[in-house]
Amino acid sequence: MNTKTVGPLRRKGSWGRRVATGALGTLLLLGAAGGGVYAWLRATSEPQRAGNVDLAGLGGTVQVTRDAWGVPHIRAQTDEDAVFALGFVHWQDRAWQMDFQRRVAQGRLSEVLGEAALPQDRFLRTWGFQRAAQSALPALDARSRRLIAAYTAGVNAAQGRGKTALEFRILGYTPEPWQDVDTVSWSKLMAFDLGGNYDDEVLNARVARRLGTGGLDQVTAPYPAGGPTILSADEVGTENAAPQAGTTSAAPTLPETPGLPEATVAALRAHLRAAEALGMQQLPGKGSNDWVIAGSRTTTGKPILADDPHLALTAPMLWYLADVQGRDLKAIGASIPGLPAIVIGRNARVAWGVTNMNPDVQDLYVEPESAKLTSRQEVIKVKGQENVTITVRESAHGPIISDNGGGGLNFADAGPRVALKWTALQPGDTTMDAFLGLNYAQNWADFTRALSRYVGPSQNFVYADVDGNTGYYAPGRVPIREGWDGSLPVPGDGTREWRGYVPFDQLPHTFNPADGLVVTANNRVVPDGYPYLLGNARNWAEPYRARRITDLLTATPKLSVADVQRTQLDTRSLVWEDFRPILLATKPGSDRARQALGTLQGWDGSMTTGSVGALLFEAWLMQLQEMARDELNDATVMNSLSVLNQLRAGGELCARGGQGDCAALLTRTLDAAVTDLQARLGDDMTGWTYGQLHQVASTHRAFGKVSALAWLFNHHAPTPGGTNTVNVARPEHGTFAQTHGASYRQIVDLGDPDRSLYIGSLGQAGSPLAPHATDQMTRWIGGQYLPMSTKPADWGNTQTLTLHPAGQ
Secondary structure (H helix, E strand, O other): OOOOOOHHHHOOOHHHHHHHHOHHHHHHHHHHOOOHHHHHHHHHHOOOOOEEEEEOOOOOOEEEEEOOOOOEEEEOOOHHHHHHHHHHHHHHHHHHHHHHHHHHHHOOOHHHHOHHHHHHHHHHHHHOHHHHHHHHHHHOOHHHHHHHHHHHHHHHHHHOOOOOOHHHHHHOOOOOOOOHHHHHHHHHHHHHHHOOOHHHHHHHHHHHHHHOHHHHHHHOOOOOOOOOOOOOHHHHHOOOOOOOOOOOOOOOOOOOOOOOOHHHHHHHHHHHHHHHHOOOOOOOOOEEEEEEEOHHHEOOOOOEEEEEEEEEOEOOOOOEEEEEEOOOOEEEEEEOOOOOOEEEEEEOOEEEEEEEOOOOOEEEEEEOOOOOOEEEEEEEOOOOOOOEEEEEEEOOOOEEOOOOOOOOOOHHHHOOEEEEEEHHHOOOOOHHHHHHHHHHOOOHHHHHHHHOOOOOOOEEEEEEEOOOOEEEEOOOOOEOOOOOOOOOOEEOOOOOOOOOEOOHHHOOEEEOOOOOEEEEOOOOOOOOOOOOOOOOOOOOOOOHHHHHHHHHHHOOOOEOHHHHHHHHOOOEOHHHHHHHHHHHOOOOOOHHHHHHHHHHHOOOOEOOOOOHHHHHHHHHHHHHOOOOHHHHOOOOOOOHHHHHHHHHHOOHHHOEOOEOOHHHHHHHHHHHHHHHHHHHHOOOHHHOOHHHHOEEEEEOOOOOOOHHHHHHHOEEEEOOOOOOOOOOOOEOOOOOOEOEEEOEEEEEEOOOHHHOEEEEOOOOOOOOOOOOOOOOHHHHHHOOOEEOOOOHHHOOOOEEEEEEEOOO
16 A cells, blocks of 8 residues: 655656656647547547456356446356456556556566666565565465456456556556466555564664663653553453463563664665655554444444545555445455455445554564575566666575665675564465455354454454444464564574464454444554553554544444544544643744744644644644654654653753753744745745645656656645544645545445445546546545445446456
């Protein structure tokens, strides 16, 4: 779920110049002479959406009816034909997205993007995403293999129709046929995007080197005592085994950490930069909200389930709304092009939602000289250049990721060999069985049986059914560590090994909780007393979203779907409430700073597009979040809770170069924020509204920073919300752009499932020339939804394409 443009393509490099003066530049010049080129591009790229088509590989006739928003409603006699049709429409509407994401998994971006993409390919090949996908495919059950094969056939049937996505034409290549492993590989990218703490360990190693282990809690605040947990003690205490020795959730003593030289940290951070360029990095506010409300709390007497995953926002959007019905498979919701399933949604009886659980499923091991290593050669093809060969070494723990990070670094130059151990790289990954199984679930037993096949990324699943039941489960492989918490790299000498995984039946879960409410917002899962350590104290998101959602949902005795909508769209900042007394006590350093404080004095904390206070607060907070940069000598951005703790305690990080205190920091940063906004927006502070700078940036992952193309592929508009509001809309540090947010929203009414609602962030189509490229965007920003209905009466104007078996 990745949205940022591939990093090298942001540069003013040869690739960008070639595109600017190459194929599309020529087409644009021709287009200026008349409308014929535009019509030709539409005709050669837009798929057939109505009429009849004969296709090899189908067992029977399938109807694909696209509704007024381009959402396909698939009706087939068999599940295999239904999934075949899903693959067919995925490729019709999202061919470039599917090919790009499999190239990411394969580490084959340089083949089509050139030398600028080499850092990404080095990272991807070293970690071995595609190799992990290949090892997972044989572990899947027969039903999954059968449906994946049908999906592959559908994708290739669409590919054979001769339509060419605009991106393929610009870059001048023809995509290869889809393979079964390409479907599994996307789940590996999801596991990376949503799981682990590799980046935290790299940061923590640097913090510990410069500030000591005591500095960890200063730079990254631990989850606060008394912060809301997803499950209460009474909900988890009776269903889990007694604590085992060494596994208690109380934080263990930090281990003796091997010192990592600067060269090693630099090599590890090079992989982080490559991942960031692909949009796969951990960020404050990158997570999700979901909750389930029992019928005892609703106006209908039946549960309501809500979900909004906060992920990177791309053009095209990550999600693809679909309604897929075969003989037994009958699901509607959000799919991901490349996967043969509804990932988040409902069927006729059961609904589910997903958020990131944030367990620690990755560890860095500093291997001793005696460690046995194997090696393999990876040949990277580079467009317009000679092939590049890299050597990937592996230990018993996993790939040596301190290799290949710095481009031309020799192994010896990178210092100690640091290996990655990660659940998603272990053999026997059956996560795809779980995704498909959820589509078939008819009750809690089916639901949990499907989740028992789940490996990663570990998620919070909420559940509701038409019989009135609600539940929660946090599946996935979570390592058991004895005597250490995974915060820092550890020796690879055998003293810090995983002791298996938390048993599935002892993972956090609840069924029909007594209070009739489960809220998840990437916050801490369980209170003290749970028998296993799911992650260290700094793993969880700040508690603001979870607290705000709970406050809103418990303020009304009986909740309606409209109440749930208002909660999903809430933009009130609890962060401001915590910061307000401290910030307003600041001594202003200028008349403009004094004016800014006066504006903030009257601001209620609502992060709306027309608010001046919202912009002043975010600009000031951005300055404060840089307080650790002089101590760490890097570009670290602290989260708001860490900043707040420093300001409240008069912390050491407030000093600048060892001088000054928090009062001086507040004066200096307020002046800096006001000066920054004045340079951007002019002298009139009353016109400095949040929406002028805070705009959604749904950016194309290859062309988003190429000036000749960005105007066509990217989409921007002012948006409300902030990092810790329920309607998450994190302003990017330094630019204020919203690059992450609620990529999809759903509200499922189990009293009448066809009255449920959903919406994506942009539109169904991948082509910027297509009618459904952006038609959900305005509704998404404005808090409107589409009907999540299987009834034709709710679909509006439709187009129907009938798929027939070839030769019949």
